[in-house]
Amino acid sequence: MNTPKKTALVIGGSRGIGAAIALRLARDGANVALTYASAAAKAEQLAGAIEEHGVQALALKADSANAAELQAAVEQAAARFGRIDIVVLNAGILHIADIAEFGIETLDRMLDVNVRGVYLAIKAALPHMPPGGRVITIGSNTAVRSGHPGSSVYAMTKGAVAVMVKGLAVDLAPRGITINNIQPGPIETDMTADMIELVKDWIPLKRVGQPSEIAGLAAYLAGPESGYMTGASLTIDGGMSL
Structure with missing residues (x-):
């Protein structure tokens, strides 16, 4: 009897690191549902590329x-594939500004996506x-x-995620579910395109990382x-935080 394929849900999986992880998990044999904002x-194109690995894909807005949208996406993924074995929380936004210029609406948006959204997606899954x-x-x-x-x-926001993971690890252990956090340094994506030349000299390896390197750790x-x-x-940051 064939072993059922695992199902992965990648929140924020249409581009950059999320897309690389979605493709790697598909290459490793998992069906993949991914969300996009x-x-x-791009999400539909990625879904087609995922299915070239002989698995099923589902793109969800x-x-x-x-x-409510997060909950609906999780429910649709579970209904399509029957269960969710792997959840990757990749959605995030970045805004750089001094505290004097940082608007409250932007602050709230970053907290909602980078922290609250992570917690709610895990809870839903x-x-x-x-x-x-x-x-x-x-x-x-x-x-x-x-x-x-x-x-x-x-x-x-990213410090909050690291602490959240520690707390949830204790909560999820009795269920046999693990939770871990990947902390990339600068990675070559569209979100970091404007800062690559600036930051690479701060990194001992003198280069930024590639999405595929983060995907390998996620796998x-x-x-x-x-x-x-x-x-x-x-x-995983080329020694930047040493």
Whole structure:
């Protein structure tokens, strides 16, 4: 009898790191549901690329600041595939500004997407996750090294995710579900395109990372060999935070 394929749900999976993780999990044999906030064409194109690996894909519109949309996306993914084995929380927004210029609306939006949305997506997915499930959050090395002016709010949100993961690891352990946090440094995506030349000299390896490198770590955390790891934050930043 064939073993059923695992199902992965990638929140914020239409581009950048999220897209790389979605493709890697598909390559490893998982069906993949992914959410997008506005990039419908990119999400559908990615879904087609995922299905080229012989698995099924589902693109779902959901703004991570909207609790109802997140809940609906999780329910649709579970209804389509029957269960959710792996949840990746990648949706996030970045705004850089000094505290004097940082608007309250922007502050609220970043907290809603980067912190509240992560918590609510995990909460929505848990009823559909069996023992052996994996939750993976995408944080940032700014949680441990916030050396860039104007990055206080982004660092605060990613620090909150790292602490959230520790607390949830204790809550989820009795269910046999692990949760771990990846903390990338600068990665070559459209969100960081304007800062790559500025930051690469701060990195001991003298380069920024690639989405595929984050996807490789996510694949490990999603697999059986990481079963004894939970509550950890793994920094992958070329030595930037040393």
